[in-house]
Amino acid sequence: MNLVRYGLIGFGAWGKHHADAITKAHNAQLIGIAAHSESTASDASQAYPDAFVTTDYHALLARDDLDVIDVVVPSHLHHEVATAVLQSGKHLLLEKPMGINLDQCDSMIASAQSHDRLLCVGHELRLSSMWGKVKEMIDDGFLGTPQYCLVELSRNPYRQGAGGWRYDINRVGNWILEEPIHFFDLARWYLESAGTPQSVYATANSRDPERPELQDNFSAIMHFAGDAYAVVSQTLSAFEHHQTAKVTGSKGALWASWSGAMDRTRHPTFKLRAFDGNEVVDVPIEKPTGELFELEDQIVRVAEAIQSGRPLHCTAQDGRWSVAMCLAASASVASGTKEPIDQG
Ligand SMILES: NC(=O)C1=CN([C@@H]2O[C@H](COP(=O)(O)OP(=O)(O)OC[C@H]3O[C@@H](n4cnc5c(N)ncnc54)[C@H](OP(=O)(O)O)[C@@H]3O)[C@@H](O)[C@H]2O)C=CC1
Numbered sequence: 001m002n003l004v005r006y007g008l009i010g011f012g013a014w015g016k017h018h019a020d021a022i023t024k025a026h027n028a029q030l031i032g033i034a035a036h037s038e039s040t041a042s043d044a045s046q047a048y049p050d051a052f053v054t055t056d057y058h059a060l061l062a063r064d065d066l067d068v069i070d071v072v073v074p075s076h077l078h079h080e081v082a083t084a085v086l087q088s089g090k091h092l093l094l095e096k097p098m099g100i101n102l103d104q105c106d107s108m109i110a111s112a113q114s115h116d117r118l119l120c121v122g123h124e125l126r127l128s129s130m131w132g133k134v135k136e137m138i139d140d141g142f143l144g145t146p147q148y149c150l151v152e153l154s155r156n157p158y159r160q161g162a163g164g165w166r167y168d169i170n171r172v173g174n175w176i177l178e179e180p181i182h183f184f185d186l187a188r189w190y191l192e193s194a195g196t197p198q199s200v201y202a203t204a205n206s207r208d209p210e211r212p213e214l215q216d217n218f219s220a221i222m223h224f225a226g227d228a229y230a231v232v233s234q235t236l237s238a239f240e241h242h243q244t245a246k247v248t249g250s251k252g253a254l255w256a257s258w259s260g261a262m263d264r265t266r267h268p269t270f271k272l273r274a275f276d277g278n279e280v281v282d283v284p285i286e287k288p289t290g291e292l293f294e295l296e297d298q299i300v301r302v303a304e305a306i307q308s309g310r311p312l313h314c315t316a317q318d319g320r321w322s323v324a325m326c327l328a329a330s331a332s333v334a335s336g337t338k339e340p341i342d343q344g
């Protein structure tokens with residue numbers, strides 16, 4: 001089968017890992033890269049001498065030898081760049097957050113539909129051998145009826161990002177869209193049988209009085225259509241990268257944990273423990289898990305969707321839900337009350 005031809009827009013900290021993952025994929029090839037600055041373009045040319053490199057992403061989109069464009073630019077640019085990609089007739093892999101507001105998400109969904117193109121959002125944790133095993137066991141009925149989910153992260157502060165975009169509320173959207181968005185996505189995925197998320201109450205604070213709008217500590221309780229609920233909690237005032245997910249149901253419990261020196265490590269420790277109501281066992285996880293591994297699988301998965309129609313692990317509608325949950329949480333932090341989640 002022909003290799004799926006990828007173009008990449010954005011060659012920053014995470015975009016470089018996308019480039020690496022594309023070149024490793026058995027079913028894909030990296031044809032071109034669009035950077036923003038001359039110096040980043042020069043880095044891209046040196047790293048990938050056979051690739052077409054430009055500082056104008058429109059020049060990449062004008063090529064007729066690309067099947068899919070992978071967009072890894074600061075979040076406020078997602079809508080503009082993604083719209084141009086879809087209008088150029090290419091499939092799209094778009095990093096999270098899908099957009100920084102719901103109008104952006106809706107417009108991208110409409111554009112993907114009208115151009116009949118795939119739109120995958122980069123919630124790669126769904127492909128994890130461990131976070132995904134939790135989902136598989138829930139769906140197999142291990143927990144009975146799922147009722148409660150906690151996803152929690154304790155980590156070091158965010159990077160600034162190119163030009164400091166991650167510390168600018170207008171460009172990042174908010175910090176809930178930056179990382180807790182992954183956990184809202186996992187919580188909704190794990191508690192899928194409980195119906196759609198309805199409302200969220202959240203609180204947050206900043207450790208820096210100079211930037212009260214960017215909050216280092218964040219916790220939310222999200223209610224589903226039935227009586228199930230999820231807790232998402234994160235602190236950026238800690239060290240290294242330590243994430244847990246605990247899910248319980250009418251019959252049992254699952255407890256997954258992941259630790260690394262940082263999020264993008266190839267040498268993490270991780271464990272999944274399962275309680276069936278009688279005994280606790282360690283569930284073997286054969287394949288390493290971590291966002292670098294999941295990113296590699298995501299590149300392959302999107303290529304498979306293009307080659308053979310295999311369903312995407314995270315659709316545009318899933319991406320929109322994640323943004324909707326984060327925006328409701330942000331509104332709740334501001335209002336101090338429970339806020340409804342946009343149902344689409
Ligand atoms: N799913 C996940 O686990 C992760 C997702 N992300 C998401 O990925 C995105 C990028 O994050 P990250 O790589 O950390 O950010 P960086 O700031 O490290 O990189 C962003 C890059 O985008 C480039 N850029 C800006 N404008 C353009 C443009 N018009 N054309 C081409 N390139 C452009 C910048 O170029 P230049 O260097 O030339 O200025 C920069 O290299 C964000 O949306 C973030 O939320 C990030 C990490 C993990």
Ligand SMILES: O=C1CO[C@H](CO)[C@@H](O)[C@@H]1O
Nearest residue numbers: 158159178179182263291
């Ligand atoms: O998963 C992630 C790791 O952290 C990054 C910020 O430092 C996020 O952008 C990203 O979504």
